[in-house]
Amino acid sequence: MSDGHDARRDGRGRSGGPRRERSAGGDRRRGRERPPAPNKESLVGAEAELDLTDIAHGGRCVGRVEGQVVFVRHGIPGERVRAVVTKGREGDRFVFADAVEVLTPSEDRVEPRCPVAVPGGCGGCDFQHVTLPRQRHLKAQVVRTQLSRLAKIDRDLEVRPVPGDTDGLRWRTRVEFAVDEAGRAGLRPQRSHDVIPLADCPIATEGVVGTGVLDADWSGMRAVDVVAPSVGEPTLVPIPVEDDVVVEIDGVEAGEQCVVEHVDAAAWQGDFEVHARGFWQVHPGAAATFVDHVLGLLRPEPGERALDLYAGVGLFARAIVDAVGPDGAVLAIEGDERACVSLAALTPDVEQLEVRHGDVARELAPLVEGGDEVDLVVLDPPRTGAGADVVQALAALHPRAIAYVACDPAALARDIATAAGHGYELADVVAFDAFPMTHHVETIALLVPSA
Template sequence: MTQHQFNALPGPGDVVGPVEVGPVAHGGHCVARLDGRVLFVRHAVPGETVTVRLTDTGKAKFWRGDVDEVITASPERVRPPCPVAGTCGGCDFQHVTPVHQRELKRRVVAEQLQRLAGIEWNGKVEQVGEPLGWRSRMRYVTETGMAGLRQHRSHDVVELPTGGCRIADPTGPDVETLHILAREAGGMDMSVAVAEPVSVVAGRQVLQGSRSVREQVRDHVLQVSTDGFWQPHRDAPEVLTKAVLQALKPKAGEVGLDLYCGVGLFAAALANADVRVVGVEQDRRAASWAARNVPGAEIISGPLERHLADLPHAVDIIVLDPPRTGAGQKVVTRLAALRARAICYVACDPAALARDLATFAELGYRAEQVRAFDLFPMTHHIECVALIVPA
């Protein structure tokens, strides 16, 4: 009798298999099949044979699970550098060699672009820095009185191991300090920013440092809230700014938009190139910082969808850096009507990027170039920068 034969349908906690692990899928898991049913399996590598401990059987068409035992291992499998990598929800790929992590992400980007936008992409995922110690922004839960992180798809807390989170910037607070600060946080989530100065806040409490920090990108200094949005990879602001400028090739006197502009990272780069910049940012605190960080720019505070009519009627270049859900049809339709000579789309989700590129294609624009950057090593996340021009 095989391991997956049950008198009734198995449920969470049951072990099924063995199964052959198929391709990687968007979301940090691989696809396997069990008696015709799709299994989304975490901590697997394509080509392996594994048994799977089920974690979610609530869907009729697919189940979710985690590798229970590796029967035939991939040559790309390694021992995770973190002892809680299998339970913490922060990292998906610590069990895979860094080079193969980028290959898996390349496959995901290529599959999403082809399936959702009809684009054949033969690019690569560009390495940025080292795979550990890169994350300058961390958010810890403190409800247990200790600093911890959430389990995958769960509210359960994983306490930080000795030595701390392996992808966190090691120049930040050590584990003992984090646990002390967690007790002061009183159950509030605790945000850590490794910047100038190193700061920790929990709600309205400043536990270390200050409420805001300074970030220098090239020759521009930007102020950002300690618990506000900033690219978590310490090298990301420089890498993305360079990629955007290389794509757009801004010219002095042009009119440019920085949409979903945050605290003004790309607006500052465009302003330094003597572009007249209009930025739009929904978060009021971020918009306030953007107005101070880039005093020559016009910053509109509010949801972009509500301010589409307020955009200039003549625009040369656009930076579009939407949230994970993408820009959406309404925004893309309005931007295509502006007939900018070039649009640079910065995307943290390849599926959302592909959907929006498909809409741009329907409106007379095409993706001339798509670059992918491994700005989230050890996780399934990836950042793409697409240059979109009139077809």
């Protein structure tokens, strides 16, 4: 992947469940790579001067050498750089490279705050060398490009800041650090199993770094999670090299620990219990910001029926159930059993909220077959998106409004294109900079029945 700090956004809904395992800093989106074609000479280590013309999905800039596309990290569109190939062979449609020297710098180039946010360094931050306003401009450009390319929609949009960071730093409340053979915690370079020991991580909160995780000896561990929740003290979760080794902290098995998160949105407030290795938005201002925006888009009314899909611990479900009141109903569907148990335990007396553990597509099928209808839907799927089956099922339930919370603009665009084929159109789209210094961006779209 490109984000070297955490994997909680893959493989499931994104408000309370577990994540697909991976080592910090590695590529979490790709499966098994194709073997190289025979008789193609590797270009790794080759150098070239090139002009960077555009930004691509994933935080890399686009350049070309003799017609071959080069995706370049550590550059800015408009710069001329000397790049060194990090992956690719002769004849490939494209190769990957790092900008190791800037020949014509952009006026938006700044000195990275982290000494390892450089070529060959940590794979977590894509944009530490770019001013915050330009970072957000680049992210907006990526979202616009994906909507245009995959959904055939040309739409202007902005990437809004999220309150809670310090000039794009000190926002990450959850970090998975890798551990090297000497027991030192750190992060990985792009596409590497190496570990770079760290003295600090400038995008991690003071609470994360203040645990002393980067100074401790973690021998026998392959990774260590650090969680700095909004309520209570930070929690450390060591992950042993050997799967059959059990680590206990204060009498509780590591990974079974829970933390409390408080959401103080303008429109709704509440507390959530989240497993330490479960998912919660990593930016301290993200959960409240997204709740306010989703409620503003859906405008739930008393007595309405709603779905919260990939619900996690119920960030949106609990806010909507209060809005629809005792005469309304909310069905929350989530694939992680622990998150479902947590949500049900926090709302035992809320009869209008039903929590179902299961696959979203399978759980929707009987609703469609039974001719059910709903008024509102919010969905917060994994990075792969909801997919055609889920989108088709939602359209068959005839909601008046669908709020789609997406961490991947390409997956969002594909699902919007599918929705268009089933009678739903894009009415609103806004992006939020919930991951400053990285290429990641959270996008929230409103879909309504086509006129």
